[in-house]
Amino acid sequence: MYQPNLFESHQLVDMSHKTAENDMERMMRGEDEFESKSGTDIMEAPSGDDDPDPTQRAKRKRYHRHTQHQIQEMESFFKECPHPDDKQRKELSRELRLEPLQIKFWFQNKRTQMKMQHERLENTALRNENDKLRSDNMKYREALSNASCLNCGGPTAVGEMSFDEQHLRIENARLREEIDRISGIAAKYVGKPLLTYPNGPARSINIGVSNFGLQSALVGDFYGPGDLLRSVSGPTEADKPMIIELAVAAMEELIRMAQSGEPLWLSSPDNSTEALSEEEYFRTFPRGIGPKPLGLKSEASRESAVVIMNHMNLVEILMDVNQWANVFSGIVSRAVTIEVLSTGVAGNYNGALQVMTAEYQVPSPLVPTRENYFVRYCKQHTDGTWAVVDVSLDNLRPSTVSRCRRRPSGCLIQEVPNGYSKVIWVEHVEVDDRAVHSIYRPLVNSGLAFGAKRWVATLDRQCERIASAMANTIPADVGVITTSDGKKSMLKLAERMVMSFCTGVGASTAHAWTTLSGSGADDVRVMTRKSMDDPGRPPGIVLSAATSFWLPVPPKRVFDFLRNENSRNEWDILSNGGMIQEMERIAIGRETGNCISLLRVNTVNRNQNNMLILQESCIDQTGSYIIYSPVDVVVMNLVLGGGDPDFVPILPSGFSILPDGLNGEGGSSGSLLTVAFQILVDSSPNAKLSLGSVATVNNLITCSVERIKGAVASENL
Structure with a gap:
C-alpha cells in the first residue's frame, strides 16, 4: 500500500523565500491547500494497482481549509509556547480535530514566518539608520567645504580632515569618535570665522546691533521670569556643527581669560580687585558671539581658590545638572539639560557637550532672575588641567529677546596634592539689570551677587560641607x-x-x-x-x-x-x-x-x-x-x-x-x-x-x- 511521501511535507523549508512567504500568508489565512502541499492533509491513499500513473496522484488530493476557530486556538497557543512538544501537539490535535503532523507543520511555518517578519523590520531599521548616517556625513562635508580661512578669506583645505576619515570615525566606537571630532574641529577652526550656510540666511554667531541690539532697544517690557525655561527647545541638526565650533572657540577664550594678566585684566591700586578691559577684550577676541548689544551692560570677574575636593569629583558635579543645581542652590534656582550632544570618552567627561538652560538668582525677591540658554563643554587639556565652559546660544533663538547672555564663562580645575583642587573661575555676562531694586544695585554692580567671587565662595563652602558629610x-x-x-x-x-x-x-x-x-x-x-x-x-x-x-x-x-x-x-x-x-x-x-x-x-x-x-x-x-x-x-x-x-x-x-x-x-x-x-x-x-x-x-x-x-x-x- 502506498505510504504518504514525508519528503513532500518538508518542501516549505527548502523553498525560496518568496514562495515560502506567499505560502505562509495563505496558510495563516487558513488555506489548507498549502497544508496539503506539505503532506499534512488526510487523503485517501490508493494502491499501486488503482493508481497506475503516480503523476496524477496530487490532482486527486482533497483540499480543505482550517476553520477560524482552529487558527485562533493555534495562534493563542503560539503566543504562550512557540515550540510545542509531542504531548502538546497530540493534545491540540485532539481538541482541534487535526492530525499531529498538521499541528507540527503549522507551528513550524508560523515560526518561519515570524522570523522573516523580524528580518524585514530589522532590515528596514538598518536602511533608515544608514540613510541618516549618510545624510549626517553629507552635512559635515558641506560644513567643512564652506568654512573660510581667516588669513586669506578663501576656502579651507578639506584634506586636513578627509571625509573618509570622518566617516570611519562615525562608524567606529561612538564615544571615542565624539571627542575626536570635537578635538579635530578645535585644531582646525579655533580663531577662524564661523560656519555659514549657502541655503537661506545664515544664523551667524556674530550678532551685531542690527539684529539684536535694535530689538533690545525697542522692547518696552521685560519677559516674565521662567519664559525661557518653559519655551526653549533643543537645537536642530543643522545647528549642531555650529554649536560644536562655538563651544571649541569658547574653550580657547576661557583658558586665555583665566590665565592672562594685564592689559586684559586691570588690577585696582591695592590689588584687591581686578576689572576686565573691554577695549582689550574685543581686540583679543574680535569674533566670539559678537559685539555687546544695545541695552546690555557687561559684568566680568575672575576668582581663584583651592578647595577640598578631588578634581574629578568637581568635574562630575559641574557636568551633572542635578548635582550642579544642588551644590549651587543659592545661585541656581533651576537648571535643565535640553540635549546631550556628546557624553565624552567612556569613563570620564573629556569631550562632553550638552545644551542647557539655567535660571540664576540672588536670595531676595527684589532682584530679578537671570536666564540663559547655553552650551556647556568639558575638556581635559594636555597638561592635565580640566576646563568647563558655558557660552550662550541666543543666536539659535532669533525670535526671543534676552535680558542676559553669557559670554564664555566657567572654570579651570587643576589637581593639587592631598585630594585638593585649584579652581580659577571666570564669569562674563551681558545683562539688562534695570529691574534690580535700588538697595540691591550696589551689590549687583560689585559682582558679589552674580560674579565669580560668589561662585567660588559657594563652591569652597559646599566642598567643606560634602567633606564633613563623607566623614x-x-x-x-x-x-x-x-x-x-x-x-x-x-x-x-x-x-x-x-x-x-x-x-x-x-x-x-x-x-x-x-x-x-x-x-x-x-x-x-x-x-x-x-x-x-x-x-x-x-x-x-x-x-x-x-x-x-x-x-x-x-x-x-x-x-x-x-x-x-x-x-x-x-x-x-x-x-x-x-x-x-x-x-x-x-x-x-x-x-x-x-x-x-x-x-x-x-x-x-x-x-x-x-x-x-x-x-x-x-x-x-x-x-x-x-x-x-x-x-x-x-x-x-x-x-x-x-x-x-x-x-x-x-x-x-x-x-x-x-x-x-x-x-x-x-x-x-x-x-x-x-x-x-x-x-x-x-x-x-x-x-x-x-x-x-x-x-x-x-x-x-x-x-x-x-x-x-x-x-x-x-x-x-
Missing part, C-alpha cells in the same frame, strides 16, 4: 547622635531643607509656587502652593512670604545675632518666649558659624515641648544663611537613628544676609537682610485660601522684621 566621625560633643548613619541622615535632611528654602526666597517663578497679587503689603511677596502626596512636605496649603530690607549693621554681626540661641526669643515669635537649648551640633566648615544644629524649645506649655528645630547656618565672604524648620520629636528620633530623611515633612524658614555693596565710614558697611517664612495655613489641599490666612502671614513677617530692627536700634547687636 564617618561622630561630633566630638556627643549629644543625641551616636552613629555615623544618624549623622548622615541629619545632614541629608538639612540639605533638603536648605534647597527648599532657596526655591521660595528668590524672585524665580519657575517652581510650583504661585505668586499672590494684592496680598496686602507692597514690600512682602506672598506665594502659595498645594502639597499633595509629597512625603517631604506636610499636606495642605502652604504660604511662603519673603521681604528684604537694609540694616545699618555689618553682615557678620547680623549673622551672629540671628544664630545665637540665647537671643532667639527676641525675634522668633514661634518660640513663644521659651528658652532654646542646643542638643546637637555638626560642624560643616572651618568657620565657626558653619554648622547644623538641633534645638529644643523649652516652653511653659508642655504640649509644645514635643517640637524640635533643625537649623543650618553658613557664612562666607559673599553672604550667609540661617535656615530652620520645626520637626516632630518622634520623627526626628527616627532620623537620628539612621532612618530615611526624605519622608520627614518640613517647611523651612530663615534669613539670607548679604553685604550692601557700599563701604561706610571706618570700613564698616550695612546689610541686606531677607526674611522668609513657609507656613501651613490649612491641612486640606482642597481648601480655599482665605484672606485671613494671608493677613496672618503678613503680620507674622512684619512683626519679625520690626523685632529685628528694634534689636539693632537698641544696640543689642
Whole structure:
C-alpha cells in the first residue's frame, strides 16, 4: 500500500523565500491547500494497482481549509509556547480535530514566518539608520567645504580632515569618535570665522546691533521670569556643527581669560580687585558671539581658590545638572539639560557637550532672575588641567529677546596634592539689570551677587560641607547622635531643607509656587502652593512670604545675632518666649558659624515641648544663611537613628544676609537682610485660601522684621 511521501511535507523549508512567504500568508489565512502541499492533509491513499500513473496522484488530493476557530486556538497557543512538544501537539490535535503532523507543520511555518517578519523590520531599521548616517556625513562635508580661512578669506583645505576619515570615525566606537571630532574641529577652526550656510540666511554667531541690539532697544517690557525655561527647545541638526565650533572657540577664550594678566585684566591700586578691559577684550577676541548689544551692560570677574575636593569629583558635579543645581542652590534656582550632544570618552567627561538652560538668582525677591540658554563643554587639556565652559546660544533663538547672555564663562580645575583642587573661575555676562531694586544695585554692580567671587565662595563652602558629610566621625560633643548613619541622615535632611528654602526666597517663578497679587503689603511677596502626596512636605496649603530690607549693621554681626540661641526669643515669635537649648551640633566648615544644629524649645506649655528645630547656618565672604524648620520629636528620633530623611515633612524658614555693596565710614558697611517664612495655613489641599490666612502671614513677617530692627536700634547687636 502506498505510504504518504514525508519528503513532500518538508518542501516549505527548502523553498525560496518568496514562495515560502506567499505560502505562509495563505496558510495563516487558513488555506489548507498549502497544508496539503506539505503532506499534512488526510487523503485517501490508493494502491499501486488503482493508481497506475503516480503523476496524477496530487490532482486527486482533497483540499480543505482550517476553520477560524482552529487558527485562533493555534495562534493563542503560539503566543504562550512557540515550540510545542509531542504531548502538546497530540493534545491540540485532539481538541482541534487535526492530525499531529498538521499541528507540527503549522507551528513550524508560523515560526518561519515570524522570523522573516523580524528580518524585514530589522532590515528596514538598518536602511533608515544608514540613510541618516549618510545624510549626517553629507552635512559635515558641506560644513567643512564652506568654512573660510581667516588669513586669506578663501576656502579651507578639506584634506586636513578627509571625509573618509570622518566617516570611519562615525562608524567606529561612538564615544571615542565624539571627542575626536570635537578635538579635530578645535585644531582646525579655533580663531577662524564661523560656519555659514549657502541655503537661506545664515544664523551667524556674530550678532551685531542690527539684529539684536535694535530689538533690545525697542522692547518696552521685560519677559516674565521662567519664559525661557518653559519655551526653549533643543537645537536642530543643522545647528549642531555650529554649536560644536562655538563651544571649541569658547574653550580657547576661557583658558586665555583665566590665565592672562594685564592689559586684559586691570588690577585696582591695592590689588584687591581686578576689572576686565573691554577695549582689550574685543581686540583679543574680535569674533566670539559678537559685539555687546544695545541695552546690555557687561559684568566680568575672575576668582581663584583651592578647595577640598578631588578634581574629578568637581568635574562630575559641574557636568551633572542635578548635582550642579544642588551644590549651587543659592545661585541656581533651576537648571535643565535640553540635549546631550556628546557624553565624552567612556569613563570620564573629556569631550562632553550638552545644551542647557539655567535660571540664576540672588536670595531676595527684589532682584530679578537671570536666564540663559547655553552650551556647556568639558575638556581635559594636555597638561592635565580640566576646563568647563558655558557660552550662550541666543543666536539659535532669533525670535526671543534676552535680558542676559553669557559670554564664555566657567572654570579651570587643576589637581593639587592631598585630594585638593585649584579652581580659577571666570564669569562674563551681558545683562539688562534695570529691574534690580535700588538697595540691591550696589551689590549687583560689585559682582558679589552674580560674579565669580560668589561662585567660588559657594563652591569652597559646599566642598567643606560634602567633606564633613563623607566623614564617618561622630561630633566630638556627643549629644543625641551616636552613629555615623544618624549623622548622615541629619545632614541629608538639612540639605533638603536648605534647597527648599532657596526655591521660595528668590524672585524665580519657575517652581510650583504661585505668586499672590494684592496680598496686602507692597514690600512682602506672598506665594502659595498645594502639597499633595509629597512625603517631604506636610499636606495642605502652604504660604511662603519673603521681604528684604537694609540694616545699618555689618553682615557678620547680623549673622551672629540671628544664630545665637540665647537671643532667639527676641525675634522668633514661634518660640513663644521659651528658652532654646542646643542638643546637637555638626560642624560643616572651618568657620565657626558653619554648622547644623538641633534645638529644643523649652516652653511653659508642655504640649509644645514635643517640637524640635533643625537649623543650618553658613557664612562666607559673599553672604550667609540661617535656615530652620520645626520637626516632630518622634520623627526626628527616627532620623537620628539612621532612618530615611526624605519622608520627614518640613517647611523651612530663615534669613539670607548679604553685604550692601557700599563701604561706610571706618570700613564698616550695612546689610541686606531677607526674611522668609513657609507656613501651613490649612491641612486640606482642597481648601480655599482665605484672606485671613494671608493677613496672618503678613503680620507674622512684619512683626519679625520690626523685632529685628528694634534689636539693632537698641544696640543689642
